[in-house]
Amino acid sequence: MTDMRDLQHASHPEPSPFDDSQVEVAPITRRTVTLGVSLLATAVLAAVALVVPTPYAMRSPGPTEDTLGRDLIQIDGARTYESTGQLRLTTVSVLGGPGYPMMSGQVIQGWLDPRRSVLPVEAVFPEATTKEEQQEVSQAEMVSSQESATAAALTELGYDVPAVLDVAGTEPGSGAEGKLNEGDVIEEFQGEPVGTYADLIDGLAETTPGDDVTLGVQRGNRTLDVTITTAGNGQRAVLGVFIDPHYDFPVDVSIEIENIGGPSAGTMFALGIIDKLTPEDEADGEIIAGTGTMSPEGTVGAIGGIEQKLYGAVRDDAEWFLAPADNCEQVVGNVPDGLNVVKVATLAEARDAVEQIGRGEGADLPTCS
Structure with a gap:
């Protein structure tokens, strides 16, 4: 014969520790709603901030x-x-x-x-x-x-690289400003022919910064002698001239x-x-x-x-x-x-x-x- 105590036990099992019917649900309060809305708003603002242009x-x-x-x-x-x-x-x-x-x-x-x-941006691209x-x-x-x-x-x-040395402009405040024009062609340095870019550089290498040098210049149909006071660039004399060389490569x-x-x-x-x-x-x-x-x-x-x-x-x-x-x-x-x-x-x-x-x-x- 079945013991009635056994039937009662089978009909009413002990609650499982994972039985959600035993979990108490906290009441929704105004404070809980405010906190949830604040967290949601913060998350949205953070997400938006990540796609803001800079x-x-x-x-x-x-x-x-x-x-x-x-x-x-x-x-x-x-x-x-x-x-x-x-x-x-x-x-x-x-x-x-x-x-x-x-x-x-x-x-x-x-x-x-x-x-x-x-x-x-301005450090990478000019304004x-x-x-x-x-x-x-x-x-x-x-x-x-x-x-x-x-x-x-x-x-x-060791190749000779002939070049036509066109003047593209002058540096503001240099000895060349106002004396050389854009489009002038430098043909001589201190009376010596300048047929390559290296000829001009070699001539400047033998010049003391601050000394005057004479350039033979072709300006249109005229040939001019232009005297320029060099400036110092470290240990080397500079003219203050922007050169646009046109090469005849061998x-x-x-x-x-x-x-x-x-x-x-x-x-x-x-x-x-x-x-x-x-x-x-x-x-x-x-x-x-x-x-x-x-x-x-x-x-x-x-x-x-x-x-x-x-x-x-x-x-x-x-x-x-x-x-x-x-x-x-x-x-x-x-x-x-x-x-x-x-x-x-x-x-x-x-x-x-x-x-x-x-x-x-x-x-x-x-x-x-």
Whole structure:
């Protein structure tokens, strides 16, 4: 016979510890409603804040290109040679700018990423400049950098590079202001013919800053002698004249590169030209990246965004990086692990650095420390 106590127990089981019928629901109060609405409003405002336009632009590591690869540099009129190494130009990708503002969330991400740099828009783009205008300027600078790199490389290799030296303008307050006009052509320096850009630079190298020099100038149909007081630029005399050289290259060099602008690839272009025109395998299997503008006389100039270029070089397997000497302040403390930075001030120094790295002797090259 079944015990009635057993039936009672089966009909009324003990409550499970997870039985929600036993959970007490707190009453909804005005304070609870206020707190919920406040949290929801805060979340909405935070989400909206992340998509608010900001007056910032961000630099990130851009692509790199091997100047010795895929026929980037093509040469006619001289024998060329193969290389087993790589000479990679480096670039910076820019987010933000006129007409394309960065959102707050993107700015925060940039601040938290050591590979990126967040700057006020005006520090990256000139004021009152559209993005289209900036792109046009960037492409013009790229074309000019290719010509200067070609002139510097061929001069470094011992070629004479004839040039017509047109005056593009004068520096305000210089000795040339008011004496030279845009469109003048410099044909003589101190009575000596000027047939190449190097002739003018060599003449200035022998001039003490502050001395007067006489330029033979073609102005329209007239030939004039113009006396200018030089100024000092470190240890070198300068004219205060902007020169627009038109070259007659003894070797045809063409550089085919897309979607990259600005003048900062000049040094790596020049090194690529030298490597292709010399039988030595300068890099000898090494991956060497770098940056820097290149003047026709072979001076390596400072550039922007070098911190991002260092990271781009490491990402693309470079172990060496050639940095302009004038950028050393930005390099110190920003070198990624595994990258060796060599400071260079001239094309001759950069060429020597590549050769030493290729020989396995790069350890003693100067750095930015």
